[in-house]
Amino acid sequence: MCIFDMMSKSPNCCAGLKVAILICCFVVCYSFSVGQDSGAYRASRTRLIDLIHTRLEVSFDWENQYLNGTATLDFTPYFFPQSEVVLDAKGMDIHSVQMYKGTHGSDTPFTYDGDQLTIDLGGEFERGDTLRIAIAYRAKPNERKVGGSAAIKSDKGLYFINPLGKEKNKPRQIWTQGETESNSVWFPTFDSPNEKCTQEMYITVSNEFKTLSNGLLMESRDNQDGTHTDYWLMDLPHAPYLFMMAIGDFAEVTDTWHDLPVSYLVEKEYEQYARDIFGNTPEMMTYFSELLGVVYPWQKYAQVVVRDYVSGAMENTSASVFMEALQSNRRELLDRRWDDIIAHELFHQWFGDLVTTESWSNLTLNEGFATYAEYLWDEHKYGEDEADYNFMQSRLDYFDEASEGTKSLIRYFYEDREDMFDRHSYNKGGWVLHMLRNYVGDEAFFISLNLYLTEYAFETVEVDNLRLAFEEVTGEDLNWFFDQWFMLAGHPKLEVSHSFANDTLLMEVSQVQDEEIHLFRMPVFVDVWVQGKKQRFPIVIEEENEQYKFPLAQKPDLVLFDAEFQLLAEITHTKSDQELLFQFQSVDRYPARMEALSAIADSKNESVKEKLIELGLNDGFYDIRSIAIEHLTNEVVKPKLFEPRLTEMANDENSYVRAGALSVLAALKYKKYAPLIHQALNDSSYYVVGSAIQLLADSKDDIPDALIAQFQKEDNINVIIALLGYFSARERYPDFDWYQEKLSVFSGNELFYFIQYFSEMLLNATENERKMAVDTFSQLAREHPNYIVRLSAYQALMLLVDLQGVEQLLTRIKKSEMDERLLEIYKDL
Numbered sequence: 025m026c027i028f029d030m031m032s033k034s035p036n037c038c039a040g041l042k043v044a045i046l047i048c049c050f051v052v053c054y055s056f057s058v059g060q061d062s063g064a065y066r067a068s069r070t071r072l073i074d075l076i077h078t079r080l081e082v083s084f085d086w087e088n089q090y091l092n093g094t095a096t097l098d099f100t101p102y103f104f105p106q107s108e109v110v111l112d113a114k115g116m117d118i119h120s121v122q123m124y125k126g127t128h129g130s131d132t133p134f135t136y137d138g139d140q141l142t143i144d145l146g147g148e149f150e151r152g153d154t155l156r157i158a159i160a161y162r163a164k165p166n167e168r169k170v171g172g173s174a175a176i177k178s179d180k181g182l183y184f185i186n187p188l189g190k191e192k193n194k195p196r197q198i199w200t201q202g203e204t205e206s207n208s209v210w211f212p213t214f215d216s217p218n219e220k221c222t223q224e225m226y227i228t229v230s231n232e233f234k235t236l237s238n239g240l241l242m243e244s245r246d247n248q249d250g251t252h253t254d255y256w257l258m259d260l261p262h263a264p265y266l267f268m269m270a271i272g273d274f275a276e277v278t279d280t281w282h283d284l285p286v287s288y289l290v291e292k293e294y295e296q297y298a299r300d301i302f303g304n305t306p307e308m309m310t311y312f313s314e315l316l317g318v319v320y321p322w323q324k325y326a327q328v329v330v331r332d333y334v335s336g337a338m339e340n341t342s343a344s345v346f347m348e349a350l351q352s353n354r355r356e357l358l359d360r361r362w363d364d365i366i367a368h369e370l371f372h373q374w375f376g377d378l379v380t381t382e383s384w385s386n387l388t389l390n391e392g393f394a395t396y397a398e399y400l401w402d403e404h405k406y407g408e409d410e411a412d413y414n415f416m417q418s419r420l421d422y423f424d425e426a427s428e429g430t431k432s433l434i435r436y437f438y439e440d441r442e443d444m445f446d447r448h449s450y451n452k453g454g455w456v457l458h459m460l461r462n463y464v465g466d467e468a469f470f471i472s473l474n475l476y477l478t479e480y481a482f483e484t485v486e487v488d489n490l491r492l493a494f495e496e497v498t499g500e501d502l503n504w505f506f507d508q509w510f511m512l513a514g515h516p517k518l519e520v521s522h523s524f525a526n527d528t529l530l531m532e533v534s535q536v537q538d539e540e541i542h543l544f545r546m547p548v549f550v551d552v553w554v555q556g557k558k559q560r561f562p563i564v565i566e567e568e569n570e571q572y573k574f575p576l577a578q579k580p581d582l583v584l585f586d587a588e589f590q591l592l593a594e595i596t597h598t599k600s601d602q603e604l605l606f607q608f609q610s611v612d613r614y615p616a617r618m619e620a621l622s623a624i625a626d627s628k629n630e631s632v633k634e635k636l637i638e639l640g641l642n643d644g645f646y647d648i649r650s651i652a653i654e655h656l657t658n659e660v661v662k663p664k665l666f667e668p669r670l671t672e673m674a675n676d677e678n679s680y681v682r683a684g685a686l687s688v689l690a691a692l693k694y695k696k697y698a699p700l701i702h703q704a705l706n707d708s709s710y711y712v713v714g715s716a717i718q719l720l721a722d723s724k725d726d727i728p729d730a731l732i733a734q735f736q737k738e739d740n741i742n743v744i745i746a747l748l749g750y751f752s753a754r755e756r757y758p759d760f761d762w763y764q765e766k767l768s769v770f771s772g773n774e775l776f777y778f779i780q781y782f783s784e785m786l787l788n789a790t791e792n793e794r795k796m797a798v799d800t801f802s803q804l805a806r807e808h809p810n811y812i813v814r815l816s817a818y819q820a821l822m823l824l825v826d827l828q829g830v831e832q833l834l835t836r837i838k839k840s841e842m843d844e845r846l847l848e849i850y851k852d853l
Contacts, residue, residue, distance in 0.1 A: 025203050025391065025445065026336035026368045061431050061513070063439040068383040068486075069216040071102045073109055076154070078221050078264070080211050083228040083251075084198060084271075089184040091163040095211050098156050100149075107148045109157070112208035112215040113141040114181070115168030119160040129158055138168075141212055163210040169842045172442065172811065178334040178843070179442075181209030183809050185272075185331045190803075193768040195291060196233075197272035199330045199345060201338060202265040204384060204441050213264040218382040218484040220261040228253045229271050236270040236289060238262070238341050240323045258341065260322065261482050263380050268340035270328045281306040284320070289328035294351045301350055302327055304363055304405070308370050311404055312397070317474040321378045321481070327366070332771045332809045337365050339372030339394070348771055356740060359679050359711040363405065364398045364414065371397030379477055382484035384441040388433045388510075389485060391445075392453020399458065409645040412589065412614035415458070422451035423515075423594060430513040430541065434487050455592040456509045462590040463505065463547060464498050472497040487511075504545055509592075514541035518565075520597035522583045529574040531583060533565050543568060544593075551587035552580050553610060560587065582606045589615040599623070601632040608639055617643065621651050625660050633661050641669050646678035653684035663692050674700050679709035686712070690719045698725060705731055714742035721750040736762060739769045748781045757785045760793040764800065772810050779804070779816040783823050791827075798824055802833055811843050818846075822853065 079096040099109070118136050121143055122129035133144040143157060165182040172178045178201070185197040200210060208215035227235045228251050235241075239258030246252050275295035279286040286305055288298040305327065313319045322342040333347040346369075350362050375393035395418065402411035425447040433453055438444060461469040476485075476493035491506045517537040523530050529552060535543055546565040551558050554576055563572055582603050586595065599607070601624070608620040621640045624633045637660070640652030656663040656670070663670065670692075673685035686704055689697040704716035705727065717735070720727055727735075727750065735747050736758060744766065751757050763782045770778050779801070786797055797820070804817035818837060824830050838850050 025338050025372075026365050026394070061435050061437040063437045063443075065437055066383065066385050066441070067436075068218050068385075069214075071214075071218065072104070072106055073099050073214065074102045075099050075214050075219050075221040075264075078211070078213065078223045078267075079226075080224070081226040081228075082211075082269075084184075086184065086187045086196070089164075089166050089187055091165075091182060091210050092161075093163065093211060094158060094160050095213075096156065096158045097212070098154060100154050101151045103151055105148045105150050107145050109143045109145060111141045111143070111159075111212040112139070112205065113159075113161065113212035114139050114206075114209045115164055116141075116209075116212070117162040117164065119162065121160075122158045124156040124158065132157070159212050161212065165209050166842075168209070169844060171440075171844055172334065178809060178811060179204070179206045179209075180334075180809070181206035183332070183334070185809070191768055193765070195272055195331060197270070197331055199270045199272075199328075199333070200268050201334055201345070202267055202340070203338060205265060207264055207267050211267070213267075215264055217263050217265060217380055217384065220263050220380070220482060220484070222261050223258040223267060225256045225267075225269070226253055227256070227269060227271070232273055233271050234274045234276060234289070236268075236274075236326055236328050236343055238266070238268060238343055240285075258323075262341040262377055263484075266339070266341045266377055268338075268343055268345065270330055270343070270345060272330070274328065277302075279303075279306055281309045281320070281325070285324040285326075287324070287326045289326065290351055291329070294329075294353070297351075297353050297357075300354055300357055301352060301362055302366060305366060305370065307405075308363075308367055308401060311401070312371060312374070315400065315470060316374060316477060317470070318374060318378075318477045318481075320373065322373060325370070325373070327369075334809060337369050339369045339376055341373070341377045344369040344372075349774075355708060356710055358709050359742070363401060367397045367401040368394045371400075374477055378482065379480045380484045382486050384444045385436045385438070386434055386486050387444040388449045388453035388456075389487060389490065391450045392433070392457055395450045395454030396457045399454065409614040409647075413618075413645070413647050415455075416615055416618070418451045419455055419592065422447045422455065422592075426452075426515065430515070432513045433510045452515070452592065459509070459590055459592060460494070460505065462588055464494065464500075468494075468498050508542065508544055512542055514538075516541075516544045516546065516591075516593040518585075518593050518595045518597075520585045520595060522597075524576065524579045527575060527577065529576050529580060529583065531572045531574070531585070532569070533572070533585070534569045535565070535567075546591060546593070548585065548591055549587040550574075551582075551584040551611075552576065553582040553584075553606065554578060554580050556581065556610070582610065584611060584616070589613060601627050601629040605632050605636060608636055614645060614648070617645075617648050618651060621648060621655075625655065625658070630661065634665060637661055637666065638669075641666060641673065646676075646681050649673065649676065649678070649681045650684055653681065653688060656688045657684070657691070663688050667692065671697075671700075674704075679707075679711045682707070682709065683712045683715035686715060687719065690723075694723060698723075701725075710738075710740040710742045714740075714746035717743070717746035717750050721746070721753040726754075739766075741770065741774050744770075745777070745781075748778075752781075752784065757788065760785075760789060760796070764796075767800065767804075771813070773812065775804075775808075775810075776812045776816040779813070779820050783820040786820075786823065794824055794827060798827060798830055798833070802837070805837050806840060811846055814841070814843075815846055815849060818850070818853070 075097060077098040080093060082091055082093040084091055115138060118141060121132050121134045123132040132146060135142045149155060163182060165180045170178055170180045182200050186194045189196055205215040223238060225237045229235060231250055231252055235254040237256035239256050241254055242257045243255040244252055274289040275292040277288045277295060277298035288302040290298050309320050324342050326343040327346060329346045329348055329350050331348050337344060337346045372394045376390035381387055381389045399411050399415045402414055431448050433448060435444060472494040475497055476490055480489055487510050491502055495502050514537060516535050519534045519536050521532050548563060550561045550563055552574060561574060585597055604620040604623055608617050621636055624636050627633050637652045637655055640648050643649055670685045670689050673681055676682045686701055690701055701716050701719050704712050707713050735743055763785060766778060786794055801817040801820045805814050805821060808814050821830055821834055841847055
């Protein structure tokens with residue numbers, strides 16, 4: 025599962041476009057008690073039954089949004105004798121349950137409470153006895169109360185998108201989302217991560233649709249009623265939450281990897297761009313297979329993009345599902361490649377699918393590894409600067425969440441399992457693995473991962489299994505590391521200082537984290553430069569306050585604590601302006617250059633500030649150039665000093681740098697650089713175009729009508745949001761039909777914000793248009809699968825309450841809403 029946050033990809037974007045990027049992401053915000061986990065103890069589910077195989081036969085009632093199915097389950101008592109089976113089956117109609125002896129099935133007694141199906145086996149069965157039951161049922165996902173989290177916005181399990189085809193320009197689709205325990209909404213099972221079984225699925229759909237599921241498509245049979253039945257077989261065991269279906273009129277672009285089928289399923293409009301989006305997948309499969317020493321373990325790998333997805337992506341075994349934001353044309357891909365999320369889900373095929381967490385308490389064993397895969401891929405494909413940049417952003421995002429309250433990585437106490445999907449499980453989990461890699465070294469790290477994957481393939485694990493694998497390889501007791509980073513909450517906050525006297529460098533390190541947070545043991549390296557030459561010193565920090573003395577012939581040029589930039593800690597280490605300048609010029613790592621450049625804002629030394637910004641503007645990595653531009657935006661030094669360089673950077677190879685340079689030039693001398701800004705309206709980058717529109721919105725210049733018409737045809741969110749800001753500044757709005765058309769283009773957070781702009785336009789709309797908007801918002805408020813879109817549509821209707829019947833409509837929407845989160849919000853509206 026990927027929690028996607030686009031803001032972390034472009035932290036130095038100009039302010040006018042931050043909103044446009046923000047709406048494409050979901051930002052996870054939590055508040056917890058500092059230093060402790062809360063809630064009941066969450067044990068792994070007790071296994072009374074071992075599920076061996078699941079066979080599903082499903083078809084669909086699009087009008088009522090039902091699934092009609094038969095689930096045939098093969099199982100055996102896990103250890104102790106059993107006389108009944110209790111299955112998870114949420115919100116279904118159970119038509120019949122039959123127990124089989126050979127090929128003959130007979131009805132067997134059952135009880136059903138709406139969430140669990142209890143089946144009387146008619147006697148006691150021993151371990152080793154193989155039993156088969158067949159359940160005929162109807163799944164009704166829209167008729168049960170649903171919940172979710174900031175990461176997974178809905179737990180409905182089964183989703184019908186535009187089921188009656190009423191939404192213009194939106195495809196009809198069906199897809200599933202099983203994590204955490206939502207697949208039991210559409211088939212009876214033991215919906216727990218510590219269960220694994222093989223699977224086969226028969227999916228009957230209209231001939232216009234393709235299907236996708238786990239494993240291989242073994243057969244597709246045409247039926248006489250205009251439908252076909254696809255038979256999918258997954259003959260390797262995996263967890264029920266990883267079962268999936270996707271149904272739609274997809275274009276399928278095929279690839280291969282080591283004779284295995286690889287495919288990319290997108291809407292037909294994006295067929296020509298599928299390889300541009302997903303084309304690095306085979307190279308990733310090779311890289312990860314070789315890195316881990318474990319070949320990609322499944323029969324195929326498919327990636328499908330669906331509409332209105334309730335998360336960023338999901339690593340279903342052999343078939344990952346992605347949000348529609350990935351559907352990008354080549355021009356959009358100039359601003360944003362999707363390798364991070366693609367690598368994240370692919371790495372899950374090993375960590376999460378092959379070896380699976382036994383409980384949600386151990387979720388970081390899935391998500392920490394997948395998050396670290398993003399670093400590994402960036403390091404391999406795009407270089408150390410790109411890897412460090414993205415990983416430093418991940419660390420800052422974790423610190424931001426931890427400032428509201430820290431929790432342990434392995435969390436046996438929590439209120440709701442969805443709470444586990446946070447920046448602790450993901451971001452902190454990835455950083456802890458990075459520290460472990462730095463501590464044991466690359467060779468031991470990847471040999472240990474190989475042992476872990478081979479030892480527990482097709483099984484479920486807890487954190488001790490990972491520790492034991494590392495201990496077996498390294499020969500070292502690593503309880504100290506796993507206890508402080510996995511089992512206990514928090515991270516260190518360090519104050520570091522250094523001084524030189526009497527041929528001795530004195531360095532002091534204090535752990536100053538809150539008292540509730542324990543002291544950490546931290547092996548780190550300190551690099552010391554003297555006359556331009558570096559010496560490296562290993563130290564181990566264990567106490568609250570420690571001093572280290574290093575004999576030196578003369579005063580050092582630079583003292584660099586945590587020289588490998590691997591420690592998950594908030595570090596305060598004051599350095600002189602000259603030391604920062606030396607650091608930028610001498611330490612060839614992104615974190616060192618970033619720290620030096622970022623630290624000069626409060627400096628009084630104008631010459632050092634100017635030199636560092638000059639170096640930053642000419643740096644080889646785009647984010648360093650962006651930070652330098654940000655300093656000019658904030659007038660840390662006078663932008664005029666760098667006007668010629670900024671003029672060059674208006675044509676920088678990186679779109680974010682180009683946009684930033686234009687923003688500074690516009691603030692410096694708008695009239696002089698207005699031609700550059702107008703020229704940027706035709707830039708290859710949508711991001712730069714959006715920035716130029718925003719700059720023009722803030723000026724008195726108008727955009728030519730021909731370009732306005734061209735921009736209105738675009739579906740890129742950066743352009744559209746900037747254009748809406750331009751219209752708002754001019755109090756000039758497109759016609760009603762344009763807004764209606766764009767509603768079908770956007771989804772999720774994009775749609776949430778677009779509806780708000782639409783609402784602004786309706787303040788000056790005709791009565792007939794406002795009545796038409798009532799119908800539009802009413803449908804969205806009742807039927808859209810994303811709860812934040814339903815909320816936005818409901819709020820838009822509140823602005824139309826002066827129209828007859830709207831107040832009563834709002835009441836009906838409240839009564840029909842099944843999501844507890846919205847019901848709580850509606851109480852106050």
